[in-house]
Amino acid sequence: MQDPVSAHEPPHDAGAPTGWWRRWWGSQTPGRQDRFAMLAPVAAVLLFLAAIVSAFWYLRLEEMDREHEAVRRDVEYAQQRVRLRLLERQEQLMRVAHDISNQQLERDEFVSRIEAMVIQYPELQAVAWIDDRRRIRASYAAPSVAAGQLRPAGGVLRGGETESIYTLARDLQQPVYSQPAAGADGSGLLQLHIPLSNQQGKFAGVVLGEYSIDAILRYAVPAEVSAKYAVALLDGKNRIIAGNSVPPRKGPSQLLPWAAQPNEYEVPVSPVGNGLIIRAQAYRTSLGVIGSGLFWLVGALSAMTAWMLIGNWRHTRRRMQAQRALVAETNFRRAMENSMLTGMRALDMQGRITYVNAAFCQMTGWSEGELVGRTPPFPYWPDEDREQLMARLDDELHGRTVAGGFQVRVKRKDGSLFDARLYLSPLIDAKGQQTGWMTSMTDITEPNRIREQLSASYERFTTVLEALDASVSVAPLGSEELLFANKLYRLWFGVQTAGHLQMVAQAGVPEQPRLDESLDAVDSFVGLPTGTLTAARSENAEIFVPELGKWLEVRSRYLNWVDGRLAQMVIATDITPRRHAEEQAAAQAERAQSSSRLITMGEMASSVAHELNQPLTAINNYCNGLVSRIRKQQINEEDLLAALEKTARQAQRAGQIIQRIRSFVKRSEPNRTLSDVATLVSEAVELAEIELRRRNVRLSHYVAARLPKLMVDPILIEQVLVNLLRNAAESIEHARRPASRRSVELRVIPKDIDGQPVIEFSVLDSGQGLAPEVMERLYEAFFTTKPEGMGIGLNLCRSIVESHQGRMQAENIYNGTDVAGCRFSFWIPLAGAPDALENKNAGVAV
Incomplete structure (x- = not known):
């Protein structure tokens, strides 16, 4: 029989790896085990150094990415500022060109108006009015412009690049920028040619604006960007025409790939295009606190590593002392097992009892001498359960155990029975060999009840x-x-x-x-x-x-x-049935309220949003011009009266628009007059071109010559044209057409429909067309395909056209089997046509 004490001592290698590694480790001497244990800190130090190098490399790459992203963001911000400034100057020059085309601006007024612009905007160097024969009718230049760059009135336009851009603007009938070029004094110049047209729509010359590229860089680029970067403007050949650049770095920094060249980013400036590029280069900065912080971090980690090595060495010395104390600890644990309330029983590999503790004897009533050395069947087995318990013991001896234990009935020496739960585990000796099985038994009679x-x-x-x-x-x-x-x-x-x-x-x-998972099932609110x-x-x-x-x-x-x-x-x-009933009632009330709000908004806001902007802008321009000329004492009484009369007419026009909208709200009659078709189309195009330019859509329009006047309300017809042109631009944008196919065409021609002379207005776009289901509901009230739309635009347009005895229709344009665009058209009968004047004062149901 095995000694109970030695049979229950825990082995010294209980924590060692299993398998061949455990056998190999146990065969080594303690000295070799200590030397091998020292290799772990050395490997840890090497891995630590590799991690530090990788961290430095990664942090530097991350910093480079952040710097490049900051430069890109700031350059794009500066490019937007430059673009907005050029567009503002272009818009002002286009208004001057528009006034010249409408014969509302004479030479003296042109000079005084340009003088105010040049004084107010430093980047605008000179502006000249050139007719269709290249003769300079009027010009004004800033005092800083060199004498060789002046274009005196009465002269003829000269210069190869300038003449070619002049010809291009005449052919395209659109504003054209020239490629940036250096002036006589070395300063960069940028020219803008804005075409003029006469009353017949023919080319009548250009308004030539010249910009100083240095001034554009100085006043358009934000100060915070100029302070952080070396900002420069480049031409199409990547040559610097304004600004400065960071010189290449010299010395050992050239060995580093990220330090050889400065961090820079460049982007073309629209509307000039690739001919003008803005570039920013970041100034070199030192690592500063970041480098010092990493240095101290590495030093601290190195000190911690050395401390860990010393601690590991001391731990190795204490290991032998712990091994000597292990035997005493094992005997102490044996004493603890004998004193606990859980019954312990040990079996050898053949099923013979080799050990029982005091708690086991107390539970069964059998003494240790009566149990140790017994073979199955054991005396504490009930007679009626012997076959079942024998099969269970056979499973235990062959390793077929249940992790959660199993429940059995146990017979005491006096014949009484109680319920117990047994847990079985292998018994391993000091050499790692299994010598039997260890069983723990707990009385569970009361817990079962x-x-x-x-x-x-x-x-x-x-x-x-x-x-x-x-x-x-x-x-x-x-x-x-x-x-x-x-x-x-x-x-x-x-x-x-x-x-x-x-x-x-x-x-x-x-x-x-x-x-926290480490808290197991402890309640976080305990206490x-x-x-x-x-x-x-x-x-x-x-x-x-x-x-x-x-x-x-x-x-x-x-x-x-x-x-x-x-x-x-x-x-x-x-509560689904109840909620469905409530939602249906709420939806009906919401639809009724939405319909009421949309109808009121459509009646009051259909025309005032676009129409009030034009007269109010004209009033503002006239007043600003009068204030400027009065302060400079450059206006006489006749010019003052003329400007005030124009201001009064624009104010009267704004008042008429408001009065007309109020009339629409009250369902009053529209104000129809004999209107010139060319003027009507010109004003509508002027309103719509702002939206089309924002969406990068080209607009071409053709108005047939010698068209008779129409008896219409010009504001309502302009509203229809603006709505159709904006819808065309939105259709092109949603179709994502390339730049070459982003165009809208407006045509106004006379026609005969059913023997009746009419004027037809048609808008042709290159968008994605209309789906069949959309075509069927196109003019339905509150139907829209736009996420933000209200569905009242086309319905309102058709109501306006039909109130003028006209008709509106829409059709897709096909290129083979593919939809190449859409065409909206409407026609208005002539003022002298039959039935055209019969209901000229009929109200529009807006």
């Missing part, structure tokens, strides 16, 4: 909850464990706690802290007063669960669970 009572109570409890028409679930706070779920909850959400948490989150219950939570009233909320397609009324409250943890109970009732 309590469990049976709890089971009966639980069964009654669940029977009631399973029959409820509401979902009931209980989960502890801060955990994903589901403590209880009735039948309806399992039917809706399964056996997971996701449904419970989803209902709590949607019901708006504040989120509770989650448990805290929970009386206020459990005594509080339940919280109610109505939520929608998309997975179920149901509306649920959720009631939740806190309670103390049977194990003392604070839990939350959620009761959910299906």
Whole structure:
């Protein structure tokens, strides 16, 4: 029989690796084991150094990426500022060109107006008015312009580049920028040619504006960008025409790939295009605090590594002392086993009892001498369970054990029985060899009685909850464990706690802290007063669960669970039928309110948004011009009266527009007059071109010559044209057409329809066309394909056209089988045509 003490001593290599590694490690001497143990810190130091080098490299790459992103963001911001400044100057020069084309600006007024612009905007160096024969009719230049660059009135346009851009502007009938070039004094110049047209729509010359590129860089680029970077403007050949650059770095920094060249970014400046490029180069900065911080970090980590090596060496010395103390510790643990209340039994590989502790003898009533050395069947086995216990013992000896233990009945020496739970584990000696099996036995008679009572109570409890028409679930706070779920909850959400948490989150219950895994099942609220939570009233909320397609009324409250943890109970009732009835009633009321608001808005805001902008802008320009000329004492009484008369006419026009809109709101009659078609189209194009330019869409329009006048309300017809032109631009943008195909064509020609002379207005775009289902509902009120649209634009346009006895239609343009665009057209009968004047004062149902 094996000695009980030696049989239960834990082996010295219990923590060593298994398999061949354990055998190899055990065959080494303690000295070699210590030397091998020292290799681990050395490997750790090498890995640490490799990690530091990788970290330095990674941080530097990250810093380079951040610097480059900052340069790119700042350059794009500066490019937008330069672009907006050029567009503002272009818009002002286009207004001057428009006034010249309309014969509203004479030479003297031109010079004074340009003088004010040149004084106000330093980048604008000179502006000249050139007719269709290249003769300079009027010009003005800043005092800083060299004498060789002046273009005196009466002269002729000279210069190869300037003449070629002049010809290009004449052919395109659009503003054209020239390539940046150096002036006589070395300063960069940029020219803008804006074409002029006469009353017949023919080319009548250009307005030539010349910009100083140095001034553009100085005044358009934000000061914060200029302070951080070396900003320069380049021409199409990448030559610097304004600004400065950072010289290449010299010295050892050239060995580093990121230090050889400065961090820079460049982008073309629109509307000039690739002919003008803005570039910014970041000035070199030192690492500063970052470098010092990394240095001290590396030093601290190195000191910690040295300290760990010293600690490991000291730990190796203490290891031998711990081994000597292990035997005494084992004997101490043996004494503890004998004093505990759990019964312990040891079997050898043949099933013979080799050891029992005092607790085992006390449970069975048999002494140690009566049990040690016995073979199956054991005396504490009940007679009726011997076959079952013999089969169980055979499974134990062959390693077929149950991890959670198993329950058996045990007979005491006096013949009484009790319930016990046995746990079996292999018995390993000091050499790592299995010498038998160790069994622990616990008396579970009283726990079984309590469990049976709890089971009966639980069964009654669940029977009631399973029959409820509401979902009931209980989960502890801060955990994903589901403590209880009735039948309806399992039917809706399964056996997971996701449904419970989803209902709590949607019901708006504040989120509770989650448990750390290291705390096992310890309640995070342990030790805290929970009386206020459990005594509080339940919280109610109505939520929608998309997975179920149901509306649920959720009631939740806190309670103390049977194990003392604070839990939350959620009761959910299906209220879908009631919510559907409420939603239908609310939807009907909302539709009625929405219809009322949209009709009122359409009546009051259809015309005033675009039409008031033009006269108010003209009034502002006239007043600013009068103030400027009066301050400079450059205006006489006749010019003052003329400007005031124009201002009064624009104010009268704005008042007429407001009065007309008020009339529309009251369903009054529109104001129809004999209107010139060319003027009407010109004003509509001027309003729409702003939107088209923003969307990068070209507009070409053709108006037939010698068209008779129409008896129409010009503001309403302009509104129809502007709406159609904007819709065409939006269709092109949604179709994402390339720049060469982003064009809109407006044509106005006379026609005969059913023997009646009419004027037809047509707008042709290169967008994606109209789908058949959209074509059927195109003029339906409140129908729209735009996410932000209200569906009243085309319906309103058709109402306006039909109120003028006209018609509107839409059709797709095909290129083979592919849709190449869409054509909207409407026609208005002539003023002298039959039935055209019959209802000229008929009201428009706006």
